[in-house]
Structures are given as C-alpha cells and as structure tokens.
Amino acid sequence: MVSRLIRVDDFDLVIFGATGDLARRKILPGLFRRHAAGQFPDAARIIGAARTTMSDAEFRADAAAAIAEFDPARAQAPELPAFLDRLHYVPIDATGDDGWSDLAALMRPGAIRAFYFSVAPSLFGAIAERLAGHGIADADSRIVVEKPFGRDLESARALNQTLARHFDEGQIYRIDHYLGKETVQNLMAVRFANMLFEPLWNAHYIDHVQITVAETVGVAGRGAYYDQSGAIRDMIQNHLMQLVCLIAMEPPYHFDPAAVRDEKLKVIRALEPLAAGDIVRGQYVAEGAIPGYLDDVENPASRTESFVALKLRIANWRWQGVPFYLRTGKRLRARTSEIAVVFREPPHSIFDQTGPHKPNELVIRLQPNEGMNLKVMIKEPGPGGMRLVQVPLDMSFAEALGPEGTDMPDAYERLITDVIRGNQTLFMRGDEVEAAWAWTDPIIAAWEGGTARPEPYDPGTSGPDEALGLMHRDGRRWREIKA
Ligand code: BG6
Numbered sequence: 001m002v003s004r005l006i007r008v009d010d011f012d013l014v015i016f017g018a019t020g021d022l023a024r025r026k027i028l029p030g031l032f033r034r035h036a037a038g039q040f041p042d043a044a045r046i047i048g049a050a051r052t053t054m055s056d057a058e059f060r061a062d063a064a065a066a067i068a069e070f071d072p073a074r075a076q077a078p079e080l081p082a083f084l085d086r087l088h089y090v091p092i093d094a095t096g097d098d099g100w101s102d103l104a105a106l107m108r109p110g111a112i113r114a115f116y117f118s119v120a121p122s123l124f125g126a127i128a129e130r131l132a133g134h135g136i137a138d139a140d141s142r143i144v145v146e147k148p149f150g151r152d153l154e155s156a157r158a159l160n161q162t163l164a165r166h167f168d169e170g171q172i173y174r175i176d177h178y179l180g181k182e183t184v185q186n187l188m189a190v191r192f193a194n195m196l197f198e199p200l201w202n203a204h205y206i207d208h209v210q211i212t213v214a215e216t217v218g219v220a221g222r223g224a225y226y227d228q229s230g231a232i233r234d235m236i237q238n239h240l241m242q243l244v245c246l247i248a249m250e251p252p253y254h255f256d257p258a259a260v261r262d263e264k265l266k267v268i269r270a271l272e273p274l275a276a277g278d279i280v281r282g283q284y285v286a287e288g289a290i291p292g293y294l295d296d297v298e299n300p301a302s303r304t305e306s307f308v309a310l311k312l313r314i315a316n317w318r319w320q321g322v323p324f325y326l327r328t329g330k331r332l333r334a335r336t337s338e339i340a341v342v343f344r345e346p347p348h349s350i351f352d353q354t355g356p357h358k359p360n361e362l363v364i365r366l367q368p369n370e371g372m373n374l375k376v377m378i379k380e381p382g383p384g385g386m387r388l389v390q391v392p393l394d395m396s397f398a399e400a401l402g403p404e405g406t407d408m409p410d411a412y413e414r415l416i417t418d419v420i421r422g423n424q425t426l427f428m429r430g431d432e433v434e435a436a437w438a439w440t441d442p443i444i445a446a447w448e449g450g451t452a453r454p455e456p457y458d459p460g461t462s463g464p465d466e467a468l469g470l471m472h473r474d475g476r477r478w479r480e481i482k483a
Contacts, residue, residue, distance in 0.1 A: 305447075
C-alpha cells in the first residue's frame, strides 16, 4: 500500500526552547522524518531559538546528536545533511529585547510562519507579545503550544486570554499528542467510515466502555513537574478526556476543525460531576531495588497520585446509563493503551448453553501492537450439541497494512505538518480545554481539601485493589493489563 504524500507549502518554523527536552526528543526527530519522506519544499527552514548562545553549526550538531539519540535507526540516513542545512539558530531572550530583531531579519516574506512554544507556559505571554511587537508574526502566522495548558480552569483561562491578546483562536494550535496518534484517529475512521458499528454505538447496545492507558515507567527524572500534576492533570484532563470525546461524540457533519471540535466540546460539557466513590487514586511504593514514588519525586510527604481509576457518566440520550471506566498509571504491569467497548448480551438466548454467554467486545489497541479485536461467539466445532465459544476477530494493523502499518508516523510528525497546512482539526480549542478543567477542578479540590492519601500499589501490578473494586461492585471487571 503506497501512502499519498502531499507536500506542504513553504514555511519558516521557529522553535522556542529548541535546545530543550521536547525539541530534542520529539520535534526535531519528527521534522527530520517528514523531511526524509520528501514532504518539505526545498526552501523551508527550521529556526531554533533559545537562551543559549550558539551558532547555526552548533545547533545543527546538537540536532544531529538528538536524532542519533532518539531515532538511532535514522542517525546515518542519507537525507540528514540536507535536513541539517535547513536549520538555523537565533539566541533570544524570551523576556527581554535581545535577539528579536535578529529573528525578525531572518524571517522570509511569503513563507508560512509558525512558532512552536516549546517552553514553560509562564513564557507564553512574553513571547507572544514580542512576536507581535516586532512585527514577526502576521495575521496568517500560527503558534503551537504544549501541555500543560494551565493547571486548573482559572490558569487555563488566563493563558487563553494572554494568547488572545495577540492571536486569533484560528492561529492557536494547542497540542494534545494523543490526537496525533494514528490509532487515535482510527477511532473516528472506525466509527464514521463504517456502517457496522455506528448503529449499535449507544446505550441500547453498549454495556460499558473501558479505557486503559498503562505505563511501566515511573516518574524519576521529571519528578518536579509530575509531583505538581499527578495522573489527573498529566493524563486524565487531556489525553484520556480526548479519547472519551472521540468515542462518545455525535458524528460531526464534516471532518473539519469546527465540526469535530464542536462535537467534542458537547461531550465534555455533558460529563456528570464525579461522585466521591467513583474515583480511586494510587501511588506506587518501593519494591526491592525499584524506588517508590516518594523517592522518585524526592518528596516524602507527597499525596500526589501516580494512578487514577474512575467511572464517568455522560448525561445525554446516547449514553444514558452507560459507564465509562478510565484508568491510567505509572509503574504498572505492562505498557499498553486500549479502549474496550463492551456490548450488551443478546436479549434472549435460544441455546441451552451452560455457563456464561460472553458479550461482544470491540477492543481498539492504541499501543503497542496497534490493531482491533472484535470478540464474537461461535459454535465450538465437533459433535455433541451446540456449545458456544468466544473467539477473536483479531487484526493487527501491521499485518493488515504491511510496512506502513509497522512504520507509523509519530504523533508529532502528523501534528506539525497539520500546523503548516493550517488544519486545526486535531488540536484543542480554547473552550474545550476550559471545559475539561471545569470538570476536573472539583475532583482536585476535593483531594486537596481532605487529608486522605492515595492507595499504595506495588510496581508491576494493575494498580491498587480499590480500582478493581470500582468495577466489581458494578458486576463488571477490568480487562487484564498485558503487553
Ligand atoms: C505525556 C505525559 O503527556 O504523555 C507523560 O506527560 C506520559 O507522563 C506520556 O508518559 C504518555 O505518552 P505516550 O505517547 O507514551 O502514551
């Protein structure tokens, strides 16, 4: 299968924070892959901007080192020298005057201008102001901002207002990298490009939905950030919320930014406030040589959660009475992200089967081993009556799509090219982010107002037992976390 590669228009992309972790780990390697795929016009340039003083040559050497570190298979790729030639560097003081006129002089008239704010949110305002003040950004320019987009509704609103002073909503690209994942976009393809599922996609036929985003890593190395966030701010408010939106939203009238984001917003606004008993938080403890959360964040008194499981409800016609169970955590048994849509049982069984009739289940595996698995009942082969057995219709995208299924673009590659194309469909709108915080804030306030601690859990498990209880008490069970 050959993918259709459409070149983007000529651009100057400025990366603020170009020497930082995200730029080195994701942005520069991602840009290199798009370059190597032939997606960039010859004149397009990438301009690093950061406080450190360095030359173009030093920045190019650092970018090559970043690619060697984070995408080693491509470190020797023949396309690398031409990619490095695209790179330039301007030392800049985000909160002062230094460097801005140099940047202004570098920008080319006629090329699309995109500015990636890969910096702390506290710098967004200063950078936006200077881009506008020095006439570097024009009405067609785009800015890209990363999470965390605020830490509550109030700070998210303040950030939105700061950016709105200099840029229209149509110029602001708020990244949630989960929306750039191929398999996450597949949720929309599965639902809206097939007749098979959508007629059943509602409370009449679906019993519940469960979403698991499990990681094996701990938080060592980024404890200072994580301890201020916890799983609810780091994963639930953004990534898992976006997954809920894509599963639960009504069909947009068209796959375009306004239509898709309007529908997602309606889902978030329809979320019922959580009941206290419908959420469990956990914190991993030390085991043998593996340090616990408190050691990882170097804060022995921390009450921050490294695990959350919750049951949410969506108050609308389609989802009345259908619980969505979500869980995410660090240091769990396996790295696996999946969505399972569990259907109701048939209203009446004509078979004298002893034992439970297992419900149909559609499992969408986001990572690893991306694919879909539809579980159906069939007759167990052989004489001796009608015995039923559940079997999987299991599809791995890698097997079904060939090399393109195994070599999927990273989320950042897709999202950055969308910025250049001016397509906001896979980015969060300001009102969406605010609505997500409005739902999350009371949960955090209740935790902060109390004295309870997260439930401890051992590394390598599925999280605290209380999370299992969340489903057991409804007569349901989580799918096993396994690679
Ligand atoms: C990030 C979180 O946004 O997403 C991390 O800050 C988390 O804590 C990561 O590990 C997970 O992303 P992925 O793409 O590895 O599932």
